[in-house]
Amino acid sequence: MKSLVCVVLSLCVCSAIAATLRSSKQSPSTGFAAPVLTPPKAANALSKRLDNSFVNPVTLVGESSPRSGYGVYDGPRMSLPPGEKPVVIGVAADSGCGKSTFMRRVTQIFGGKNVGLLPIGRETNTLVSDIATIICLDDYHSLDRKGRAETGLSALDPKANNFDLMYEQVKAIKEGTTVEKPIYNHITGELDPAETIEPSPIFIVEGLHPIYDSRVKDLVDFSVYLDITDDVKFAWKIQRDMEERGHSLESIQKSIESRKPDFAAYVEPQKKEADIVIQVLPSSLVDDPKGKYLKVRLIQRLGVENFTPVELFESGADVDGFAPSKTSVPQSTIGLKIKQYSEDWFGHPARVLEMDGEYDDVSSLAAIEKFLVNAGEKSSAEVVSAMEKVKDAPGSLNGTGFLQTLCALKIREVYEKIQGETVEELLKKVEAVPAAA
Amino acid sequence: MKSLVCVVLSLCVCSAIAATLRSSKQSPSTGFAAPVLTPPKAANALSKRLDNSFVNPVTLVGESSPRSGYGVYDGPRMSLPPGEKPVVIGVAADSGCGKSTFMRRVTQIFGGKNVGLLPIGRETNTLVSDIATIICLDDYHSLDRKGRAETGLSALDPKANNFDLMYEQVKAIKEGTTVEKPIYNHITGELDPAETIEPSPIFIVEGLHPIYDSRVKDLVDFSVYLDITDDVKFAWKIQRDMEERGHSLESIQKSIESRKPDFAAYVEPQKKEADIVIQVLPSSLVDDPKGKYLKVRLIQRLGVENFTPVELFESGADVDGFAPSKTSVPQSTIGLKIKQYSEDWFGHPARVLEMDGEYDDVSSLAAIEKFLVNAGEKSSAEVVSAMEKVKDAPGSLNGTGFLQTLCALKIREVYEKIQGETVEELLKKVEAVPAAA
Structure with missing residues (x-):
């Protein structure tokens, strides 16, 4: 270990x-x-x-x-x-x-x-x-x-x-x-x-x-x-640099292309080896060339020490598509669809939890959180509670915020398993340390 | 009412x-x-x-x-x-x-x-x-x-x-x-x-x-x-009458065809008006011309007095496909897939719960039963318990048994709502009646 x-x-x-x-x-x-x-x-x-x-x-x-x-x-x-x-x-x-x-x-x-x-x-x-x-x-x-x-x-x-x-x-x-x-x-x-x-x-x-x-x-x-796919990167650049800052499409394309070889050679290969990949793609729910709507995948490798993937409904269950009702999770835009499946991730078996689309209100995710298994939560509503504390952050109303939060919970769980101590126990020790004057 | x-x-x-x-x-x-x-x-x-x-x-x-x-x-x-x-x-x-x-x-x-x-x-x-x-x-x-x-x-x-x-x-x-x-x-x-x-x-x-x-x-x-679709009826007849009893394919086809006009005219139209339809179709999971594997749909009309559809996970949620793990629900054959969606049923809005495929063991359905909502259960494991009491019955290991049981629970619920009395209360009155000598 x-x-x-x-x-x-x-x-x-x-x-x-x-x-x-x-x-x-x-x-x-x-x-x-x-x-x-x-x-x-x-x-x-x-x-x-x-x-x-x-x-x-x-x-x-x-x-x-x-x-x-x-x-x-x-x-x-x-x-x-x-x-x-x-x-x-x-x-x-x-x-x-x-x-x-x-x-x-x-x-x-x-x-x-x-x-x-x-x-x-x-x-x-x-x-x-x-x-x-x-x-x-x-x-x-x-x-x-x-x-x-x-x-x-x-x-x-x-x-x-x-x-x-x-x-x-x-x-x-x-x-x-x-x-x-x-x-x-x-x-x-x-x-x-x-x-x-x-x-x-x-x-x-x-x-x-x-x-x-x-x-x-x-x-x-x-x-x-953190894997932002090329389509999304490009859409984001177009939106901000061209529409908001007046850059030309050509200059944006050139900027992206110039970084690609080194990125592909030295940065991107790490995603094959990461224990968790949070991958952001364009939504599959709608034709959206501006990259406004996102599909986010939490790719979790199996067989990693101190780590068990968080899953929906049941460990090992496959979900072709789960769309919560608009009553329980209000969705005023393109809707929301969650999938779960196994995948070969560059030769490593992995479990994938995917969220496509958007929702209107962080608190409504309680209707999804209750179906999580192996989430490493300390309370039944910790995911929503954690998201509400930073609800102004980008991605709070799509899969980015939800799956990043789940990833953060798994990191904490890994810490606790390795250290043999909970974060709460650790924080109690800090309370004994006086704050700066 | x-x-x-x-x-x-x-x-x-x-x-x-x-x-x-x-x-x-x-x-x-x-x-x-x-x-x-x-x-x-x-x-x-x-x-x-x-x-x-x-x-x-x-x-x-x-x-x-x-x-x-x-x-x-x-x-x-x-x-x-x-x-x-x-x-x-x-x-x-x-x-x-x-x-x-x-x-x-x-x-x-x-x-x-x-x-x-x-x-x-x-x-x-x-x-x-x-x-x-x-x-x-x-x-x-x-x-x-x-x-x-x-x-x-x-x-x-x-x-x-x-x-x-x-x-x-x-x-x-x-x-x-x-x-x-x-x-x-x-x-x-x-x-x-x-x-x-x-x-x-x-x-x-x-x-x-x-x-x-x-x-x-x-x-x-x-x-x-109870709606057995033509493909399944035909497959069943072929299996039993031709393979087991030596009838000719022609005689079986003739027998089916001769009944069709009256059936279509006088029996089948009732399915448009029923509050619940249990529809049996060939499985979509495998090419199965013998009709061995079934896809069963529980079609539940909305707006029916005293009746709320039984659903999976959440009322109003759509499920493109939920496949429980083979660990929780052993499946040695073609697998198992559950879907849930809304449908226009001959002009009536309806909610559909669909089970395709087979499972090995009735008791393992507890892993699915726990996700039911509005099932009208009296205890958390009543569906499995009821199925186990008649587990020798045909369909016990596919959607027929599961969805027929859910339908039976809804019938009991309708009874209790109309009568303003539980079946248990009713049965207590019977206990006061002496059995036959």
């Missing part, structure tokens, strides 16, 4: 639009002194030039930050309790694939009362809560923006990233050791001085390549891949 | 193979003295000639009896309690359509400890239990076998049946009046002297024409049509 759980998220654009709002107030930290690993010098000089080779596909203009909604963390911080080691979760995805929303759902499920930026007094991509640390793997870029421009390498290319250091530092964290992790500054495109990352019970590693390097992959206890 | 419930079953061949086993012992009867309606004289002379125009399609040789499995009733009999009137249920179907099995399921649900032939000491088609009476509408044939042969009329032709008398007597029963009902003797093909039928709380009228005559239809509180 793996001893830790790594959360690896493919957040490729972790900048800091809200940097001016941040305070430098340090929060208290409990735990043990640990050896410190330091990063090598930044490989390239700093540059302010905008570099679109690694941009959020829905913006095309500069780099956006999935951290922009967060302030600086000022709650109590828990270091590793005696005898515990971090559980490491990996989350992989392309940029602009809804990772920030997914992270909101995950941190919500892990019960942290506060989530915010690591308080280092300057630009950071690291999010923390009382019990979790979320690092962005962009921080392991070995080439800064200027360096990528000079070499012609994209940020997706492994040669533009330092996998040796990524491996060493994730390994150190799993062993309970504090590290000095480099920072990629999305605002400046520069490699900033390192920040101190202390091990915490839950350690999420998100970015483009959380399970690309086999050494890092072996350290990750459970992995998730 | 209708004040009574009439059970009308289309039992067309109600003979008495087991006649030699019957005793003439009379059972005690409680209740009130009532006026007696007597039938007219038998229209035609007796005849021993075999008449295949109205034969069970699965035998082709002589008339078979759906009553052949029953002995003479010798338990306590309840007449109408003070202030009650019979609830009349109509069950329509062609001959050989599994009515006897359906009646076993219905009487089982109505909780009678004993079911048997009315003890008149000679051939009868009337079944009774402690609280129910089941009459066969063949008893209203106005032409005996010889008369039909002479006129060329089939038993399906209204002109060979006395609807005036049927109406008068069903009306009398609903008003709590004892009647002298004629008897059609399936062994001799003759019209025998009348038998005395006393009103009982539940009155089931089964045969070819329970809701053909609008006057009788108006007396029926709830109606069921």
Whole structure:
């Protein structure tokens, strides 16, 4: 059995639009002194030039930050309790694939009362809560923006990233050791001085390549891949960049095509190996070239340690299509259809839970939640309750929100099975830690 | 609101193979003295000639009896309690359509400890239990076998049946009046002297024409049509008459074709008006020309007084296909698939619950029963429990048994709503009646 759980998220654009709002107030930290690993010098000089080779596909203009909604963390911080080691979760995805929303759902499920930026007094991509640390793997870029421009390498290319250091530092964290992790500054495109990352019970590693390097992959206890299919990516770009920002169709197509080879070579292959894939496709319920309506699939591999797929009605039952009544789940648009089936996922047997279409009200999903089995819920209405707490988040009224929430519950379950401790028990220990003054 | 419930079953061949086993012992009867309606004289002379125009399609040789499995009733009999009137249920179907099995399921649900032939000491088609009476509408044939042969009329032709008398007597029963009902003797093909039928709380009228005559239809509180589609009828005949009895394919086809015009004209139209239709079709899961595998549909009209359709998972939800796992519901053959949807049933909105395929074990249906809503169950496992009590009956391992049982539960629910009394309360009154010595 793996001893830790790594959360690896493919957040490729972790900048800091809200940097001016941040305070430098340090929060208290409990735990043990640990050896410190330091990063090598930044490989390239700093540059302010905008570099679109690694941009959020829905913006095309500069780099956006999935951290922009967060302030600086000022709650109590828990270091590793005696005898515990971090559980490491990996989350992989392309940029602009809804990772920030997914992270909101995950941190919500892990019960942290506060989530915010690591308080280092300057630009950071690291999010923390009382019990979790979320690092962005962009921080392991070995080439800064200027360096990528000079070499012609994209940020997706492994040669533009330092996998040796990524491996060493994730390994150190799993062993309970504090590290000095480099920072990629999305605002400046520069490699900033390192920040101190202390091990915490839950350690999420998100970015483009959380399970690309086999050494890092072996350290990750459970992995998730957020898979936005090309049709949806293209539709989203068209909608935002052409209709809202006046870009030409040609420039959008060119932007997408230019990223495709490296994405297909270095990022996409990870979805074959992830334990859970959340795949977003155009709806099959309606002809919708604008990609407004989505079909979302939760692809869950079988035979994964500490993990049993969440299913509808019954484990192993196949559902060609379940459409809840409009009385119990109001649907004013194209309707809602849920399917469930087995699938060969690149040679791995998997169970798939699929939700196509939309609904009008998060609370009405109670009518579906009651049919879930192996959901890892702590109460009969936890899915709806968790979704209601972030109901303003994108995807809350389609399969994205529902299946991301189910995925978050499974991550928590994996954590608890590995650690032999519930999150509630863990949080009680945090309550003993005084909040920052 | 209708004040009574009439059970009308289309039992067309109600003979008495087991006649030699019957005793003439009379059972005690409680209740009130009532006026007696007597039938007219038998229209035609007796005849021993075999008449295949109205034969069970699965035998082709002589008339078979759906009553052949029953002995003479010798338990306590309840007449109408003070202030009650019979609830009349109509069950329509062609001959050989599994009515006897359906009646076993219905009487089982109505909780009678004993079911048997009315003890008149000679051939009868009337079944009774402690609280129910089941009459066969063949008893209203106005032409005996010889008369039909002479006129060329089939038993399906209204002109060979006395609807005036049927109406008068069903009306009398609903008003709590004892009647002298004629008897059609399936062994001799003759019209025998009348038998005395006393009103009982539940009155089931089964045969070819329970809701053909609008006057009788108006007396029926709830109606069921057992619809074996032509493909299945033909497959069954081929299987039994050709393969097991050496009949030629031509003779079987001729027999089916000869009945078709009258059946289509006088029997089949009733399915448009029935409150529930149990329709049996060839399976869609496999190419099965022998009709071994069945798809069964429970077609339930909406807007019927005292009746809410039984549904799976949720009222109003559509299910394109639900296939329980082979772990929870073992299926060694073609598998099992349940669907649910709305349908326009000859101009009437209806909800359809469909079961296609087979399962290995009645008890495993608990995995499906738990998802039923509005099933009218008295306990969480009543469907399985009821099916297990008659698990030797045909159809117990496919949708026939399951959906017939659900239909029986709905009939009981209709009874209880009309009568404002549970069947359990009714049965308690019977316990006060001493059994026959």
